[in-house]
Amino acid sequence: xxxxxxxxxxxxxxxxxxxxxxxxxxxxxxxxxxxxxxxxxxxxxxxxxxxxxxxxxxxxxxxxxxxxxxxxxxxxxxxxxxxxxxxxxxxxxxxxxxxxxxxxxxxxxxxxxxxxxxxxxxxxxxxxxxxxxxxxxxxxxxxxxxxxxxxxxxxxxxxxxxxxxxxxxxxxxxxxxxxxxxxxxxxxxxxxxxxxxxxxxxxxxxxxxxxxxxxxxxxxxxxxxxxxxxxxxxxxxxxxxxxxxxxxxxxxxxxxxxxxxxxxxxxxxxxxxxxxxxxxxxxxxxxxxxxxxxxxxxxxxxxxxxxxxxxxxxxxxxxxxxxxxxxxxxxxxxxxxxxxxxxxxxxxxxxxxxxxxxxxxxxxxxxxxxxxxxxxxxxxxxxxxxxxxxxxxxxxxxxxxxxxxxxxxxxxxxxxxxxxxxxxxxxxxxxxxxxxxxxxxxxxxxxxxxxxxxxxxxxxxxxxxxxxxxxxxxxxxxxxxxxxxxxxxxxx
Numbered sequence: 001x002x003x004x005x006x007x008x009x010x011x012x013x014x015x016x017x018x019x020x021x022x023x024x025x026x027x028x029x030x031x032x033x034x035x036x037x038x039x040x041x042x043x044x045x046x047x048x049x050x051x052x053x054x055x056x057x058x059x060x061x062x063x064x065x066x067x068x069x070x071x072x073x074x075x076x077x078x079x080x081x082x083x084x085x086x087x088x089x090x091x092x093x094x095x096x097x098x099x100x101x102x103x104x105x106x107x108x109x110x111x112x113x114x115x116x117x118x119x120x121x122x123x124x125x126x127x128x129x130x131x132x133x134x135x136x137x138x139x140x141x142x143x144x145x146x147x148x149x150x151x152x153x154x155x156x157x158x159x160x161x162x163x164x165x166x167x168x169x170x171x172x173x174x175x176x177x178x179x180x181x182x183x184x185x186x187x188x189x190x191x192x193x194x195x196x197x198x199x200x201x202x203x204x205x206x207x208x209x210x211x212x213x214x215x216x217x218x219x220x221x222x223x224x225x226x227x228x229x230x231x232x233x234x235x236x237x238x239x240x241x242x243x244x245x246x247x248x249x250x251x252x253x254x255x256x257x258x259x260x261x262x263x264x265x266x267x268x269x270x271x272x273x274x275x276x277x278x279x280x281x282x283x284x285x286x287x288x289x290x291x292x293x294x295x296x297x298x299x300x301x302x303x304x305x306x307x308x309x310x311x312x313x314x315x316x317x318x319x320x321x322x323x324x325x326x327x328x329x330x331x332x333x334x335x336x337x338x339x340x341x342x343x344x345x346x347x348x349x350x351x352x353x354x355x356x357x358x359x360x361x362x363x364x365x366x367x368x369x370x371x372x373x374x375x376x377x378x379x380x381x382x383x384x385x386x387x388x389x390x391x392x393x394x395x396x397x398x399x400x401x402x403x404x405x406x407x408x409x410x411x412x413x414x415x416x417x418x419x420x421x422x423x424x425x426x427x428x429x430x431x432x433x434x435x436x437x438x439x440x441x442x443x444x445x446x447x448x449x450x451x452x453x454x455x456x457x458x459x460x461x462x463x464x465x466x467x468x469x470x471x472x473x474x475x476x477x478x479x480x481x482x483x484x485x486x487x488x489x490x491x492x
Contacts, residue, residue, distance in 0.1 A: 118488025
């Protein structure tokens with residue numbers, strides 16, 4: 001049974017609490033105009049129900065004892081042309097905590113109920129103003145911290161994702177209806193649904209859903225912060241690098257090997273994308289139990305990260321091969337982006353004289369030596385089947401080369417974000433439902449190839465339809481809706 005919106009008129013503060021110039025109080029429901037009229041009087045004596053929709057009216061709101069509380073503006077929205085689909089009013093008053101609380105108290109006294117989290121948007125969904133995927137996009141827009149996460153949410157709110165899903169549902173529903181019609185004429189052995197058409201439709205739909213599933217890794221990373229693991233041997237400068245990128249002393253820096261025992265995480269907006277930097281325990285051979293546990297977590301973070309930054313120490317070139325090999329065997333696979341950093345280039349270099357054909361070491365410039373060392377690293381990476389985005393010489397301590405590092409990181413993800421209206425799945429609930437739909441369609445395809453009875457094929461397709469329907473809210477329960485809208489802020 002769906003949530004009943006017909007009885008209660010609700011109210012809540014829709015603006016953020018705290019000091020400010022203006023606060024917004026929102027009221028929605030069947031008795032909106034009647035209740036608000038008891039606390040608000042317009043300057044021209046107009047009744048709220050007579051005021052044109054989408055217009056403002058100036059007047060005063062009154063306390064329960066009849067005294068003036070504040071001079072306000074009121075915006076009026078008539079059903080069904082409102083956010084919730086109901087009669088709705090927004091009161092714009094001064095953002096005094098006292099004014100807001102007294103206004104809400106008066107509204108409740110005259111019959112309003114305090115709105116639950118997300119209740120206005122929930123009513124918009126139930127009243128057909130938006131589907132469930134669009135309703136969830138409202139919460140994502142409010143929570144968006146970067147341009148990229150905002151772009152994903154806006155596209156979903158505009159209905160691009162829902163449109164794709166509804167088109168899939170209509171095609172599948174059409175052909176499954178024809179197949180079920182065949183069951184009514186089973187004795188006549190007739191065939192209403194073209195099996196070749198069905199096979200093509202299943203393949204096309206499965207392929208489309210597979211693309212949406214594949215987009216989740218990028219979409220989820222952009223929404224929640226792209227995980228960037230900073231890894232390497234002990235004392236290569238990983239914690240110093242984290243502090244330099246964040247602009248604060250987030251991690252303890254020490255010359256003692258093994259100082260970082262656990263992962264340290266923090267986020268930063270770079271180029272409109274939220275990155276979640278993860279400083280990990282240095283990898284080395286050890287017998288210390290706590291440090292071993294920290295290194296195991298490092299391996300786990302490597303597998304989970306979208307970007308892995310391997311930090312090498314310019315003054316410890318004998319460690320290069322082991323560090324690169326260690327990384328190559330612990331990657332998570334897929335489309336992980338690898339960046340190799342040659343750190344501490346500000347310190348006294350180790351001159352690789354064998355690479356300069358007998359030249360006088362005094363004539364070799366630091367830039368030449370760094371370039372040769374980067375060539376060595378590139379060759380080691382190739383030998384271990386690694387294709388890094390870049391091999392960058394840096395000094396985390398002196399903040400040399402960090403701007404180029406930021407550019408490399410952001411460019412790799414900015415280029416991955418579709419510039420068109422393509423959909424990126426960023427919601428775990430949607431991802432799970434799409435997986436269920438894909439598995440059901442795969443079963444239907446196998447059943448079709450094996451000439452299974454029509455009713456079994458129909459059942460598999462119906463399962464796919466059900467899974468897709470849960471995303472847009474064609475199929476929903478109070479439990480699911482309650483879980484989704486409980487995550488909204490009050491007043492939205």
